[in-house]
Amino acid sequence: MLKLYNSLSRQKEEFKPINPPKVGFYTCGQTVYDHTHLGHIKKYIGDDLIRRTLQYLSYEVFHVQNVTDVGHLESDADEGEDKLEKGSRKLGIDVLQLARKFEDEFYADLKEVNILYPHVVQRAADEKSIKEQIRLIAILLDKRYAYMTDSAIYFDVAKLPDYNPFSNQPLSEKIAGSREDVIVDPNKHNSADFALWIFKKGIHTNHALFWNTPWGDGFPGWHIECSAISMQNLGEYIDIHTGGIDHLLVHHPNEIAQNYGITGHQVVNYWVHHEFMMIDGRKMSKSLGNYFTLYDVKNKGFDPLAMRYFVLNAHYRKQINFTWEALTAANNALNNLKKIVLKYKETKIEPHINPIYKDKFENVLNDDINTPQTLSLLWEVIEGESKDEEKLGFILNADKVWGLKLDELEPDVIPDEVKKLADQRFDLRVAKKYIEADQIRSQIEEIGYSVIDTPTETKVEPNV
Numbered sequence: 001m002l003k004l005y006n007s008l009s010r011q012k013e014e015f016k017p018i019n020p021p022k023v024g025f026y027t028c029g030q031t032v033y034d035h036t037h038l039g040h041i042k043k044y045i046g047d048d049l050i051r052r053t054l055q056y057l058s059y060e061v062f063h064v065q066n067v068t069d070v071g072h073l074e075s076d077a078d079e080g081e082d083k084l085e086k087g088s089r090k091l092g093i094d095v096l097q098l099a100r101k102f103e104d105e106f107y108a109d110l111k112e113v114n115i116l117y118p119h120v121v122q123r124a125a126d127e128k129s130i131k132e133q134i135r136l137i138a139i140l141l142d143k144r145y146a147y148m149t150d151s152a153i154y155f156d157v158a159k160l161p162d163y164n165p166f167s168n169q170p171l172s173e174k175i176a177g178s179r180e181d182v183i184v185d186p187n188k189h190n191s192a193d194f195a196l197w198i199f200k201k202g203i204h205t206n207h208a209l210f211w212n213t214p215w216g217d218g219f220p221g222w223h224i225e226c227s228a229i230s231m232q233n234l235g236e237y238i239d240i241h242t243g244g245i246d247h248l249l250v251h252h253p254n255e256i257a258q259n260y261g262i263t264g265h266q267v268v269n270y271w272v273h274h275e276f277m278m279i280d281g282r283k284m285s286k287s288l289g290n291y292f293t294l295y296d297v298k299n300k301g302f303d304p305l306a307m308r309y310f311v312l313n314a315h316y317r318k319q320i321n322f323t324w325e326a327l328t329a330a331n332n333a334l335n336n337l338k339k340i341v342l343k344y345k346e347t348k349i350e351p352h353i354n355p356i357y358k359d360k361f362e363n364v365l366n367d368d369i370n371t372p373q374t375l376s377l378l379w380e381v382i383e384g385e386s387k388d389e390e391k392l393g394f395i396l397n398a399d400k401v402w403g404l405k406l407d408e409l410e411p412d413v414i415p416d417e418v419k420k421l422a423d424q425r426f427d428l429r430v431a432k433k434y435i436e437a438d439q440i441r442s443q444i445e446e447i448g449y450s451v452i453d454t455p456t457e458t459k460v461e462p463n464v
Helices: 038-056 083-091 095-112 127-142 171-177 224-234 251-263 294-299 304-312 324-346 355-366 371-382 388-402 416-430 434-447
Strands: 003-006 011-014 022-027 060-067 073-075 079-082 120-123 146-148 152-155 194-199 218-220 238-244 268-274 277-279 449-453 458-462
Touching: 003 268, 022 038, 022 224, 038 060, 038 095, 038 238, 038 268, 038 277, 038 294, 038 304, 038 388, 060 224, 073 083, 079 083, 083 095, 095 120, 095 294, 120 127, 120 224, 127 146, 127 152, 127 194, 127 218, 127 224, 127 251, 152 251, 224 238, 224 251, 238 251, 251 268, 294 304, 304 324, 304 371, 304 388, 324 388, 355 371, 355 388, 371 388, 416 434, 416 449, 416 458, 434 449
Parallel strands: 022 060, 022 238, 060 120, 238 268
Antiparallel strands: 003 011, 073 079, 146 152, 152 194, 194 218, 449 458
């Protein structure tokens, strides 16, 4: 049985869906105000591995993801500008143009690393989303979980003594330890209260996106969109909700608080959080400016799927340090794996799944989706004494989860031109005309093929 680490219980739990074999799966989406970096890609590959694992285990996954295109302020303490507004001013384009530009980039990048597209992608600023957010805020006001000031409508966290179930710290200590000196609105009951709706006043007077409500014109806070979009599409009982480890501090506690205030019960059963990608010992992030993008990866000649293989080498709950050397090693390992698959396919081997290897794979996979162990098992199988058809069977079966597109590989037919050049090189080597032979090698490599010299022939194979 699949076991997942649940951040709520702080332990691995046997996965029991609410309505098997169906699984409601919600993943926090991107705030689309800037480029997608490799740290983001790690998180979404992690989500994809969870979804692919569930599908491999014959669950029927319904995957919903939001797009944050309004309401995410610069600080989690409800301070500063909306990030979309700031990005809009920086690039000199309007907010929705900015959002669509980076949303398109985000999903294009995810496609290049073979991440399955969600069944529902819903923007926070869509009319459907806004109406639902307004409806939920009205419920929270009616139930007195929320209150209104001149600046905003806030959720009153003191109404929930167990606010932030991910932390053992009592609410009184959280409130006492929070930064009272940075409160923008002096009418907040306490600094841990968070905005549900921000009025078009003060620094937000000229906010580009705003909607009419019974309480005044304005726009939603960041947290309410996930409650609205997740429950609107998946109902009041959801199996799995994922996010980055940084969401443990503010966003997900706030979402849980909203959910409870609205429904009176726990909405999400399993909370799954992905660790950061690090660079030089620090979190890769936009705010620190220490990030690389998939464009940088491709610009250096790497296959985007090498990034996916790189991420497979670390458990989703572990940090992984990005270096170009580490990505090179992942790229080389992926190329070796592709060559092995192509070699088997060239000889027309039919894949066969050895039940012993299949069981081993599923055992490590079911242990909180331990992808590094599945890769260790891969090379154990390849270097072992099993038959080639069993090795191919293991690889193609495992790739249903890995998502490296190994099943799509097809042997290339070597063009006659390249074959003739290879024959010429061999004849030149036999005649000990090494300078001319090396010139032929260069020609072959420029066409996109590697040269392998043996005592009896010169072989060529396509560069993977």
